[in-house]
Amino acid sequence: MVQRFLDPTVLTSISSLELVAKTVVEGFVAGLHRSPNFGFSQEFAEYQAYSPGDDLRHIDWNVFARTERAYLKKYRGETNTLLTVLLDASNSMKYTSHAVTKMDYARYMAASLFYLTGVTQRDAAGLIVFDDELREYIRPSTRQGQLHRLLSALEHAEPRARTDYAKPIHHFQDFLRRRGFVVIISDFYDQPDTIVRTLEPLRFHGNEVILFHVLDPQEIQPKLNAPSTLVDMETQETMEVTPDYARTEYRAKMDAHLQALRDRAQGAGMDYYLMVTDRPLDDALREYLTMRQGRL
Amino acid sequence: MGFLAPWFLAGAAALGLPLYLHLLQRHQTTPRSFSSLMFFERRTQSSIKHRRLRYWLLLSLRLAVLLLLALAFANPFINRSAASMASDRLLLVVLDDSFSMRAGSRLADAKRDALSVLHARKPSERAQVMALGSQLAVLTQATQDAGELRSAVESIGPGDSRASFGELGRAIRAMAEGIATPIELDLFSDLQKSAMPASFAEMALPANVSLVLHDVSKDAVPNWTIESVDAPGQVWDPKKARVEAVVAGYHTPAATRTVSLAVNGKTVAMRTVALAANGRTSVEFQGLDVPYGFSRCEVRIDSADILPADDVSLFAVERSDPRRVLFVHEPSDSRSPLYFHAALDAGAEEAFAMDTIAVEQTTNANPSPYALVVISDVLSLPAPFEQQLQKYVQGGGSVLVAAGTSAAHRPRVPLFDERIVGPHYYSSEGERFLTVGASDPSYPFVDKAGRLEGIKFYFAVSVDPGNAQVISRLTDQTPLLLEKKMGEGRVLLLASGLDNLTNDFPLHPSFVPFVEQTARYLAGIENRSGARVVDSFLDLRTAKEQSVGVEVIDPDGRRPLSLKEAATTKTYQLSRAGFYQLRLANGRQDLVGVNPDRRESDLDVMPDDVLALWRGNANAAPEQALVAPSQPAQEQKKPDSLWWYAVLLLLIAAVAESVVSSHYLGTQREGP
Numbered sequence: 030m031v032q033r034f035l036d037p038t039v040l041t042s043i044s045s046l047e048l049v050a051k052t053v054v055e056g057f058v059a060g061l062h063r064s065p066n067f068g069f070s071q072e073f074a075e076y077q078a079y080s081p082g083d084d085l086r087h088i089d090w091n092v093f094a095r096t097e098r099a100y101l102k103k104y105r106g107e108t109n110t111l112l113t114v115l116l117d118a119s120n121s122m123k124y125t126s127h128a129v130t131k132m133d134y135a136r137y138m139a140a141s142l143f144y145l146t147g148v149t150q151r152d153a154a155g156l157i158v159f160d161d162e163l164r165e166y167i168r169p170s171t172r173q174g175q176l177h178r179l180l181s182a183l184e185h186a187e188p189r190a191r192t193d194y195a196k197p198i199h200h201f202q203d204f205l206r207r208r209g210f211v212v213i214i215s216d217f218y219d220q221p222d223t224i225v226r227t228l229e230p231l232r233f234h235g236n237e238v239i240l241f242h243v244l245d246p247q248e249i250q251p252k253l254n255a256p257s258t259l260v261d262m263e264t265q266e267t268m269e270v271t272p273d274y275a276r277t278e279y280r281a282k283m284d285a286h287l288q289a290l291r292d293r294a295q296g297a298g299m300d301y302y303l304m305v306t307d308r309p310l311d312d313a314l315r316e317y318l319t320m321r322q323g324r325l
Numbered sequence: 326m327g328f329l330a331p332w333f334l335a336g337a338a339a340l341g342l343p344l345y346l347h348l349l350q351r352h353q354t355t356p357r358s359f360s361s362l363m364f365f366e367r368r369t370q371s372s373i374k375h376r377r378l379r380y381w382l383l384l385s386l387r388l389a390v391l392l393l394l395a396l397a398f399a400n401p402f403i404n405r406s407a408a409s410m411a412s413d414r415l416l417l418v419v420l421d422d423s424f425s426m427r428a429g430s431r432l433a434d435a436k437r438d439a440l441s442v443l444h445a446r447k448p449s450e451r452a453q454v455m456a457l458g459s460q461l462a463v464l465t466q467a468t469q470d471a472g473e474l475r476s477a478v479e480s481i482g483p484g485d486s487r488a489s490f491g492e493l494g495r496a497i498r499a500m501a502e503g504i505a506t507p508i509e510l511d512l513f514s515d516l517q518k519s520a521m522p523a524s525f526a527e528m529a530l531p532a533n534v535s536l537v538l539h540d541v542s543k544d545a546v547p548n549w550t551i552e553s554v555d556a557p558g559q560v561w562d563p564k565k566a567r568v569e570a571v572v573a574g575y576h577t578p579a580a581t582r583t584v585s586l587a588v589n590g591k592t593v594a595m596r597t598v599a600l601a602a603n604g605r606t607s608v609e610f611q612g613l614d615v616p617y618g619f620s621r622c623e624v625r626i627d628s629a630d631i632l633p634a635d636d637v638s639l640f641a642v643e644r645s646d647p648r649r650v651l652f653v654h655e656p657s658d659s660r661s662p663l664y665f666h667a668a669l670d671a672g673a674e675e676a677f678a679m680d681t682i683a684v685e686q687t688t689n690a691n692p693s694p695y696a697l698v699v700i701s702d703v704l705s706l707p708a709p710f711e712q713q714l715q716k717y718v719q720g721g722g723s724v725l726v727a728a729g730t731s732a733a734h735r736p737r738v739p740l741f742d743e744r745i746v747g748p749h750y751y752s753s754e755g756e757r758f759l760t761v762g763a764s765d766p767s768y769p770f771v772d773k774a775g776r777l778e779g780i781k782f783y784f785a786v787s788v789d790p791g792n793a794q795v796i797s798r799l800t801d802q803t804p805l806l807l808e809k810k811m812g813e814g815r816v817l818l819l820a821s822g823l824d825n826l827t828n829d830f831p832l833h834p835s836f837v838p839f840v841e842q843t844a845r846y847l848a849g850i851e852n853r854s855g856a857r858v859v860d861s862f863l864d865l866r867t868a869k870e871q872s873v874g875v876e877v878i879d880p881d882g883r884r885p886l887s888l889k890e891a892a893t894t895k896t897y898q899l900s901r902a903g904f905y906q907l908r909l910a911n912g913r914q915d916l917v918g919v920n921p922d923r924r925e926s927d928l929d930v931m932p933d934d935v936l937a938l939w940r941g942n943a944n945a946a947p948e949q950a951l952v953a954p955s956q957p958a959q960e961q962k963k964p965d966s967l968w969w970y971a972v973l974l975l976l977i978a979a980v981a982e983s984v985v986s987s988h989y990l991g992t993q994r995e996g997p
Binding site: 121122123124131216218248251260261266267270275278279282283 | 355357358359362363366
């Protein structure tokens, strides 16, 4: 049941992006078998024996009254993190070989992250939509209505133009004032070195950078039964290709590209995850939560 | 190789279409959007090359389909020599078994020659045997069985029909339409000139038939024959019967011949006639003393020629007593019995004997012995006699009623029992007289009497036709002749008199045939001839005589009709010469003498130029018109059509193209 609602194909039948995000997140949360340990309120963690020099305000006097021993009551730290999603809205994100385009998949993923952070964890979340320009910027905030603004921006983010990471990242650095999580959702059709070199400054500012590489199954393993003329969705370049090439050389090149991007990202301290649009969204959510848990 | 319709080869220009589509036209695939071509390389050249190689088979098949289609329409053929086609040809052996083949040893010679031709053929060659008379009789199917072919030839006996080369040509043309292979037609015949049709086109043969003529005649030989016999079919007074025969000679010198008349095998009269060279003369036998009933008669000539079968002419004669006619008239009317009796005697050849009686003497008269009763313009009939007449008609008798001026004031016509509308005295009116306006010529007494045209009617009684059938009307539409069926008999009404007061009919030439035919019609006596010609047809029954059995006994005493045929068949073809005994559907017995067509007696052969033309070798020398069986058509080139092969290949190529193209196109459809 949970998987059915997390299936991207099923999600396309839900028109409201908020409902999509709610369905994904609540379905994902319900599917976890342990109590979530990522509350935002102050939570008791453990008792620690008092040692001189410790702050007396943290002594649990009730325990002292019962045991006449001084224990410090330790709480899990309350940390509000900041999530910024960089969404690639170039034309190549329109591609699909089945019901869900890469852009839709990216929207669902971003919306689910926003819902998870904004509603469940009360974190500040912001959005940057870019192609070769910075098209939309919503400052990370926890204000009332922030979630709706983010989802609205996602809904209005239609793919166009081509991808250029340099200019939006440059502007983005101007907006960064606080450390946080930077999630980049893109198909990363560029040279891995160029991508990582462009994104490295984000990491230098102390951000945790996560690359969600969204690809269609046909982009990884294209299947052509006859010689075909392909049109680049970003450059409009046409090219006649053969099934043999798509079956052999293309796949080798794509695999090398994916491997290089993963290696270069991890080398730069970034997390990289390949998201194929026919797979459920919970992988992305789990990855994000795992990282947040580990880094905080 | 040639083409019967070479202009259709222009359709081969359509070959350019698949060439253009496959090779010249750049392959147009629907462009497909892809997110990025970053990892693709342009492989256009290899792609087109691959596609061309892949569609090479389809292109070849499409070119083949178009080329074969154009070829099929152009109807290609190759000229093959007859010798090269010998294994394919059909040997058609046709033997003439007409009456003239009885002359000398012609039929035996023809059969011997036919057997030798069949023996000389290759064992693999198919042959068929037929017999030619007035029809072409198929004796075997096309077969290689030498025994069957030999038996068929040996089974052919002398016939009595007249040969018809026109029928041969028609049958061979019909047969050749269904046979694509060459046909060698070997005709064994005396090639009688009289067997030629009126038009040479009727005996023309198709192009794939080569004619080989085997003439078994010995040129034109002298032959005398009884060309025709004019004899009555019925005789009432033997002394007055007359037989006239015509004796003819073909290619004969002047000679004296004896002609005899025989009745039931006994010669009753002989005449010696002198015949000029190639001449004909008539011989008359006065009186034909035959016994009552049917007699078999023949006229014979002592010809001593090679065709003795045509020296005799058969005919049958039936002798019977004259039919009695009762003529009833007013005592004051002496004209009508006079005219009627005179006409009956003149026209009916003693077939009728007329009794005249005044109307007041009919009280105790009995009409039943009479074949016909005539009531001529009587004022009234005695009631007992009228009742007798009604019984007589109901039982199958016939009455002729003439309604003259005596009937003018009566309300109804006696016996005919239809209302009299009123009299028409045309002589006192402006027209003075009327003539016949419309007549039904299907009645013999109307047809033979010239449709009663030119007769002036000064008086007529207008009778309401009622249930009667109007045969003739005057120009003012007054019914003149009416027929009414009453029970088994019939009554014929003439709405005018039989005297020359109410009309001038008795003085008119058509009165005699009218009286004679009316008497025959009403008495049920037909004009019969006791002689027929072979292959003529006998009417066995009328449309009203269905499911009544008939009987035919042929000259050999056999019954050729099966029980089913005897109950249903309407006509019978007289295929043999001799006497046929008949029992017709109306119960009447009959005897018919059947003679061969006398044109068979003229043994003159067809001219050489006609024979050469028939063989399709009009320019050949006359002595080459007739050639040996092994020589013909060896140097002759015959077009052998390749149309079937082209169509067969076209079908195969079309099916293969469909399979291949559906495979390719199906693959493309399945693609994303």
